[in-house]
Amino acid sequence: MIQMANLVKKFGERIAVDGISLTIEQGAIFGLLGPNGAGKTTMIRMLTMLTRPTAGMLSINGWQLPQDEQKIKQILGIVPQHFNLDADLTAQENLELHGRLQHIPRVKRRQRILELLEYVELAERADDKVQNLSGGMKRRLMIARALLHEPQVLFLDEPTVGLDPQVRRRLWDLIRRMAADKLTVMLTTHYIEEAEFLCGRVAILEKGRLIALHSPAELCQRLGVYVVEWNVDEGRQTKFFHSRGEAASFAGTLTMTTTIRRTNLEDVFVELTGRKVVD
Known part of the structure; x- marks a missing residue:
């Protein structure tokens, strides 16, 4: 079309x-x-x-x-x-x-x-x-x-x-x-x-x-289906994984509070552009 x-x-x-x-x-x-x-x-x-x-x-x-x-x-x-x-x-x-x-x-x-x-x-x-x-x-x-x-x-x-x-x-x-x-x-x-x-x-x-x-689903899949989030003095940090088990194993190595969740399109956007969509 x-x-x-x-x-x-x-x-x-x-x-x-x-x-x-x-x-x-x-x-x-x-x-x-x-x-x-x-x-x-x-x-x-x-x-x-x-x-x-x-x-x-x-x-x-x-x-x-x-x-x-x-x-x-x-x-x-x-x-x-x-x-x-x-x-x-x-x-x-x-x-x-x-x-x-x-x-x-x-x-x-x-x-x-x-x-x-x-x-x-x-x-x-x-x-x-x-x-x-x-x-x-x-x-x-x-x-x-x-x-x-x-x-x-x-x-x-x-x-x-x-x-x-x-x-x-x-x-x-x-x-x-x-x-x-x-x-x-x-x-x-x-x-x-x-x-x-x-x-x-x-x-x-x-x-x-x-x-x-x-x-959107394929873009998330390519980045990693799961993301681990944690906060440090410099701000929020993220790392992406292709399985929840990998994400959980990594989160277990951190001493601060972490969040494990599924990757979304905003994660993809920020990773690719380095900016929020409204920046």
């Missing part, structure tokens, strides 16, 4: 994306991770045609950029990080406005709006003004708006930022349902547990380069 080969983006002498190659299959939920400045936003901007690559190949659904730009635009849906709904309009009116801008025929537009309000569980709030909706409802409405023209690929930029845990989980269920309906979803997130829960594969970027690409 999405293919990149040796993708490069430069801003003057600065290289923001440095020779990235990867493929994303149809119906996948794909996560893009990296500390601030790693190149995530630039990649999304290239994929959504807000900026053009300096070099390399980029194709979506078999069409290549920039020559097939108009065809590709028709199959993309984009949900930005920041709310950009019209607060003075109702949920239904926001979708109506967007449908008209997309030149969707009236009968189909009305049917699609009703379907999507039901799909994102906002049918009962259709006539409420956006300013009266909660953050989670606004995010679901933005997803409905992005799906209005029936795209094949959906880009989600920090889809649950600022939302409480219960609302985030509800959005996770919606994202998984979209993928089950064969929609390809690409998301960026600062919530590592979100990527671990949702994504079949993740790409970790650092200074514009692709430093890891696999399923």
Whole structure:
């Protein structure tokens, strides 16, 4: 569905994306991770045609950029990080406005709006003004708006930022349902547990380069399934092992209090980048 080969983006002498190659299959939920400045936003901007690559190949659904730009635009849906709904309009009116801008025929537009309000569980709030909706409802409405023209690929930029845990989980269920309906979803997130829960594969970027690409489980397996943690004056220390027995044996050699637990995607991220995702 999405293919990149040796993708490069430069801003003057600065290289923001440095020779990235990867493929994303149809119906996948794909996560893009990296500390601030790693190149995530630039990649999304290239994929959504807000900026053009300096070099390399980029194709979506078999069409290549920039020559097939108009065809590709028709199959993309984009949900930005920041709310950009019209607060003075109702949920239904926001979708109506967007449908008209997309030149969707009236009968189909009305049917699609009703379907999507039901799909994102906002049918009962259709006539409420956006300013009266909660953050989670606004995010679901933005997803409905992005799906209005029936795209094949959906880009989600920090889809649950600022939302409480219960609302985030509800959005996770919606994202998984979209993928089950064969929609390809690409998301960026600062919530590592979100990527671990949702994504079949993740790409970790650092200074514009692709430093890891696999399923969260496989990345953890490669690092070591179990981790021993302990604290010293310099801060937290960790060591990874491929069996709990090995981890326990090592922990037994330490004189301070230790914790043995399963490795998670955040461990992988910190080991590869040397930083927390929000750094």
